[in-house]
Amino acid sequence: MKAAWLIAVALCMLGGVPARALDANGQLEDAALQARFENIAKDLRCLVCQNESIADSNVELASDLRRQVREMLVAGKSDDEIFDFMTDRYGAFVRFNPPVDRKTVLIWGAPFIVLLLGVGIIVRIVRGRSRMPLDDEPSPGPL
C-alpha cells in the first residue's frame, strides 16, 4: 500500500515538468545548437514581463527574440555576438547574467562588500566582549 502511494507521488512529480515556451518554432535540428539556444534564451530577459526569460515567456516580443537567436545561431554567430546584438538594442538589463564591467561591478561586488562589513562588525563585537571583565561568578547573596 505504501509502495503504491510512493509510486503515485513519483508519477505526479514526473508529470510536473516545467512548462516552456521554447517550442514556438520547433527545435533546431542540430542538438548542440539547440543546447546553446536554450542557454542563451534562459539568460535573456523578456522586457515585457521583466522577471521572465524569453525561454519562459509567451508574449510576442519573446517569440520574436527567440526567432532572432535561432537565426543567428544557424547563421554561425557566436554566443557573444548574439548577446552583444541584444545588449546593443536593449541594454545590459536584457541579460540575467550581465558581464562584469564598470557599470555592473557594484552589483556583482555588493555581496562581498556586505560580507566584509558583516565580518568587520562581528570582529568588533567579539573583541569588545573579550576585553570585558569576567563577571559570571555566582553572586554571593541569599538563595
Next chain:
Amino acid sequence: MWKFLLPFAAFIALVVLFAFGLNPKRDIHALPSPLIGKPAPSIALTDVMDPTRPVNNSEFKGQVYIVNVWGTWCQACREEHEALLEIAQQKVVPIIGLVYQDQRDKAKLWLEQLGNPYTAVAFDTDGRTAIDWGVYGAPETFLVDSRGRIVYKFISPMTPEVWQREFLPRIAAARGAGA
C-alpha cells in the same frame, strides 16, 4: 554620540532611497535605451495604407523627425492618439508611425476612424525593425536629429505637456546639431 548619529544617518539614507525608488511617478518598466546618441536603425518597410508604397526613414535624412511605435491592441496608444493629432497639426516635424505586432487591416481602420497624424506609417510585418530599435512595447516615441542620431526616447503615452516639456526643447537643439 556615534551610537545615535549612525542609526539616524542610516534612516535618512533610507528615506532618500525610498523617495527615489518608490516614487509612484517613476515608471519602473521604462528602461533607458542604449540607442540614445547612436545612428537611428533603418526603417525599410511598406506603408500600412498601401503595401506597394515603401516607407524608408532614409528619406528623412537631414531632417529632425519623430518615430512613434503603436498598435491597435495598445490601449495607451489610443489614449495618446488625440495628442498626436494635435502635434501633427503644429507641423513641427514629420512623424513616422511604426505599426508593431498588428494586422494591416486593423491599423488601416484605426487611422481611417480616428484620423491620421503620421507623415508616413510603416507596417512592421515581423517585428524585426522593432527589435533593431530596441522596442519592447507601445507606445514608444523616438526623436531623431538632423544627423540621423536618436537623441531621445519616450516610453509612455504622448501628451501635449510631454510634447512641450520634453520634445520641443530637444527638437530645437536637434536642429542646431545638424547645422
